[in-house]
Amino acid sequence: MILLWSTILYYVPKWTVFAQAFLLLLIPLLLIPMFKMIRKSLNSSFSLKPDKYSPPRTKSPLEGIRMTGQFDKDVKVIRNAIGNQAxxxxxxxxxxxxxxxxxxxxxxxxxxxxxxxxxxxxxxxxxxxxxxxxxxxxxxxxxxxxxxxxxxxxxxxxxxxxxxxxxxxxxxxxxxxxxxxxxxxxxxxGAAKGKSRSIEDPISEALLRGPRVGFTERLGDNTGLLRLHGQNESLVLTKFEVGNRVKKDLVLAYMRDIANPKLVEEVSSRIQKIEIDDPMESGYIEQLIEDNVLSPFQQVHNTERPDRVIAGLLEGRVAILLDGTPFALILPVTFSMLLQSPEDYYDRWLPGTFIRVLRFLAAMLALLAPALYISFISYHPGLIPTKLALSITETRQGVPFPSIIEALIMEISIEILREAGIRLPKPIGPAMGIVGGLIIGDAAVNAGIVSPFLVIVVAVTAISSFTIPVYSAGITLRILRFTGMFSAAVLGLFGVVLFFLLVCSHLVRLKSFGVPYVSPMTPYNISEWKDFIIRAPLKMMKKRPSMLKPNDSDRRN
Amino acid sequence: MSSSNTGPKENISTSQAAVMVINYMLGAGILTLPRTTAEAVRTPDAWISIIVSGLIVLAAGWILVSLCKRFQGKTWFQFVPEITGKWIAFLLSLLVIGYFMIIAASEIRILAEVTGLFLLEGTPIWAIVLPFMWIGLYLTLGGINCIARLYEIILPITLVFLVLALLLSSKIFDADNLKPVLGSGIMPVLRGIKPTLLSFTGYEIMLVATAFMKFPKKATRAVITGISVPVVIYTFTVVMVIGGMSINGVEKRTWPTLDLMRSFEVQGLLFERFESLLLVIWIMQIFSTFTVTLYAASLGWSQILNRKFRTFVFALLPVMFLIAMIPKDVTEAFKLGDTVGYASVFLFGVIPLILLLVSLVRKKGAKPN
Incomplete structure (x- = not known):
């Protein structure tokens, strides 16, 4: 009996273990409701009607007054109402x-x-x-x-x-x-005729091959561009008015016999719930209707290209165009879309496939390269080839920082450079890029602040992140890259794997308007993969993506 | 029992069910299977044992799925009461839940040991395990659909890296290490069946997964694919490891597959050593085993007690951690894993057969057509 008790006591873990178990439970118990609360409060503040107008809006003096037919009286009333407008x-x-x-x-x-x-x-x-x-x-x-x-x-x-x-x-x-x-x-x-610019090549999504047409700031022009794309009876453009103080037209576009009616219904109900004084840009709409506010991944795709919108509509997606912005929204969006470019389809399938594979690799590099560098240098120099490890250690000899600080210095400075590059006047932008990238990099190595190997890693990372055709997706990867670097600094290669698993766990849980974000990667479906990492010959792609549950799944119709 | 426990009814496809079985099976076994088999067989015929026990497991999986298919849309915890009555069913469900919990715990412990040994020397176990379990919790809260989707992402990565790493080890592969075939007769092969069966635990997830399948009729196909892939992979692994290190070399190592990766270098490639690759995919596989067992155990509790699923996911986390910390060292951790492994042979080999017969006799459940 005593023996039994002593064995049991022997196996009962120490109190520290109990404390750790408690910690294990406590942190998610605190974190998850916190995130839930943040999300709820964020959602409710815009999806509910403002409970009071503050300051109360002055009632228009013209409210309810009809024309009398007495000229002088009518004109006087109008003059009183708007006479002070210059x-x-x-x-x-x-x-x-x-x-x-x-x-x-x-x-x-x-x-x-x-x-x-x-x-x-x-x-x-x-x-x-x-x-x-x-x-x-x-x-x-x-x-x-x-x-x-x-x-x-x-x-x-x-x-x-x-x-x-x-x-x-x-x-x-x-x-x-x-x-x-x-x-x-x-x-x-007549209709209002403000000034608008002419139709130009879209700046943020320039292509080598494809129509040189981008949306403009006028809604009428933009819907016209969609109509102009080709004769098409099923294109439906539904008009909504958004904005409580500043009223703006918003057009929901979809293909009548392709788009899933449930999707159209869901999107229009979310649009009608928008309560805001002025939706300045389609980015406002995007942020007010998205599913998950806390996710680093965008759940609505924005584009300046009419051909991209039409391609999306033909797949069964819906598009939102807002007056006053050249950026249309396509939804729902999936992860694979962020790494695809219309050019993949315009070119023949072999180049298209090659470039797509390249982009997926580049995205992985942009996400993980600095994290892998940190974990291998700081934790597992034994896992890289001996000669390489030796030469890296040699070049790092003068570097006074641990690899995380070293990598952070370089990564942050390259992010600053990139941000500065956007603001700089066009003629000196490239020059500053060269000065910043080449000269500072070289000087940093010579000064012994960073190792030349890291400069290579950071440069490759930066260039890789430019291959992502959707600008906002590139930013997501840039944010996540820093998270990856920190997890590598804390737990080495294990931390990188955990980081990858966390990103994947988040991705599989994320949905964009009811469509899983990771489709068509999962569930496994050979016919969906024809347009994923590889881009199969057009003659093979006979089906529309089934994840959107289109009414008409045959692409030949 | 109301289905509101599991939230809205989720569907998984046939391939997703198969992938769940594959990911569950490919766990700690990749690293240790060559040793456990070699210890038992002591001749180079270990790989035959694996194929034989693979076939046995296929039969067991088939029986188990045939049982599940009779009760469409119901998990083990829901349909067993129909066959045996409430109290026996409660006991059986508790056994299965306990099994899932201990499997999860032992996988966590082995993860901590391996990571502490090869990647993060001197790091306390909790620092390794806690973030791992939190991410597992985050995934599991998403439900079976999210779990299945994640598995489909990591499975291709696993297969590509594993096959690549093993193929590269062909540099030191020596076919003589595998000879003679059946040199000492059939007996060593039979001795190897028992330990290898343990590595093939994993098909039991069909007890839960079948209920969520979009086409439950295809469950048999799913479980057969799900078992065949690990059988092929394990056979390949054991052949490459024994071929590379000889049967005597394998017996002495705790983690023979990792040692195989460390014992050769390929010049001219980006990496000369591939244990990091193997460890990366292995961590992912442990993650998948952990999350699926966490899910199954939480679902079990929520269904037998008729409470919310989320509560149990949270509640099981510290319990699993405490169980994982009970073994004093890695040997005891293995012993724990082996013990529940043997229990699994009984739980998921014998009991489903009995239940199937009983349900046939008592005409419970629908006949799968």
Whole structure:
């Protein structure tokens, strides 16, 4: 009996082990609810309606007021409401042939002056109302309106508006307003025509082969580019209005008979939940509708290229275009998409495949190379070839820092260089790159701060990270690289493996609009792999990716 | 029992089920199997033992899956009560859960020992084990689907690196080390079956996985693929290790496969030694074994006690750690692993057969068509 007890006691772990077990439980118990809470509070702050407007918005004085038809009164009300806006112009005229006065309202810089001059002012002032019509005007107010719209004004966009508030809003958004004496409705003519730039090659996604077309800041141009891509009856463009204070148009694009209706529904419901004063750029939309706020990986793909959007739509994805930005959003996104470029498809399949394999390798290098350097130098010099280990140790002889500090110095300085390169004026950017990269690198080695081998590692890493075709994905890898370096510094090669497992665990848990982030890597499916690391010949890729559950899975349709 | 325990019903594909079995099986065995077999067989015929026990395991897996297929959409913890009644089922489920927990614990301990020996000398065990278990927890909380997806990512890496490393060892491979075939008759081969069977534990995950399969009818195919791949890999490993180091050389080493990797150098390649490669994939394999056993044990608790799954994932973590710390040294850790291994032969070889017969006689469960 005593023997039994003593064996049991012998095997009962020490109290330190119990403390460690407690720690093992405590830390995730604290961390996971914390992350959950952060995520919840982040999500709720934008998905709920603002409970009070602060400061309370002043009610428009025009609220609920309709046109009376009494010219002077109406114009006075409008002048009172918007008279202090510097850029609103009032042009009073007399319609020829009648004694009716009229006023044209427009915003300087937003309105097409040519349109006003030749299609509104000219017919009203020169042509006017014919003799025989004149009398009937006094009988009915509608006849005047009909005559003006049907026979006089040669414009395509024309809309009567009885509500003064809406009329004023439209004028302020750049449409031309016309008020005619005796009419109980004002006319809204034309569309806003602000300045826009011409269509250019997209800067952030330049290709050697492929259309040299990028989106612009105007939504109309962008949807036009999608339509222009080719005759296509199934392309649907649904319009939403987002923004509570500053209202912006947002277009949800998808292929009617390809996209999964559930996906479209989910995306539109998330768009409708957006509560924000002004969605400045599509990045706002992206951040307000994504699944996981805390993930370093982007869950929405952004692009400037119409061909990329169309390709996404044809795979069964949906796209979001926002007024005022050349960046369209494609969703859902998967990890493989971030390493693919439209060029892979435009080129023949062998070059496409080769470059893709190269990119996957480069991504691995960009993620792990400095971490592996640190772990091998600091922990396992025995695992690298003896000669190499010797030469590295020799060059590191003068370096006074441990390898993590050494690598951090280099990595941080190259990140700073890269960031500076974006801000620098174009002509001196490359020059500064050379100065920073070559000269500082060389000087750092000569000064004995870093070892030349590390300079090679850092340079290879930096160049590798440039091969990633999606800029924002490159940033993700850059952030993760630092995490990898720290885990290597703490636990060596084991730390690197753990880091890799953590990233993979996160990736397999991540979903973008219901689609697992790691598809098509898993589940194993040969037909999906034709467009993953390799890019099979086009003739072999007959199916659309099944992860999106498209309505029509045959790519030949 | 309500299915709300496991959250929304998740599906895994047939290939995912097979991959789960493969990843579960390929665990600590890669490093130690050549020694355990060589010790028992003492002739170069160890590889025949592995094939034979592989075939036995295939049969056991087939029986186990046939049992599971009769109860579609239900895990072991849910269908056993239908066959045996509540109390025996409770006992059986506890045994299975305990088995999963001890397997997880022993894998953790062996991981800590190997890492401490080869990669991080002087690092305390807890520093190695704690982050490892936290990442495992993070993955397991994602559910069986996430687990399966992760396994599908690490399996190709494992296979490529392992085959590459073993092929490179052909430099010191000597076919004479494998001769004579059956020189001492069939008896040594039979002696080797018992220890090798231990390395093939892993098909029992089908007790849980079958319930989640999208096409449960294909479970047999999944388990057969899942067992065949490790059989081929283990046979290949043992052939290469014994061929490279001879049967006498293998017996004396604790980690013969790692020693094989250390005993040759390939000039001109980026790496001259490949134990780091082998260790990397081995850590990943231990991770997969740990997470799947953690998942199975937590699911078991949550289903027999009808409580939330997440609670048990958290609660089992420190328990597994304490179990892992009980053995005083690596030999005892091996002993622990072996003991539960033998239990597995009984638990997953004999009991499913009995249950299958009972369910056939008592006409419980649906007939798989």
């Amino acid at each position: 850029d609103v112009r009032f042009r009073e005229i007399m319609i020829k042939g009648t004694k009716s006065r009229a006023v044209i309202l427009y915003v300087e810089g937003l309105t097409d002056i040519d349109l006003i001059d030749s299609h509104i002012l000219r017919p009203l002032m020169l042509q006017g109302v014919q003799e025989e019509q004149r009398n009937s005007f006094f009988h009915s107010k509608n006849i005047m309106k009909n005559y003006l719209t049907e026979q006089l004004m040669t414009v395509s966009e024309l809309q009567p508006e009885p509500s003064l508030k809406k009329f004023v809003e439209s004028v302020l958004f750049g449409k031309t307003g016309l008020i005619v004496e005796g009419m109980q409705e004002a006319l809204i003519i």
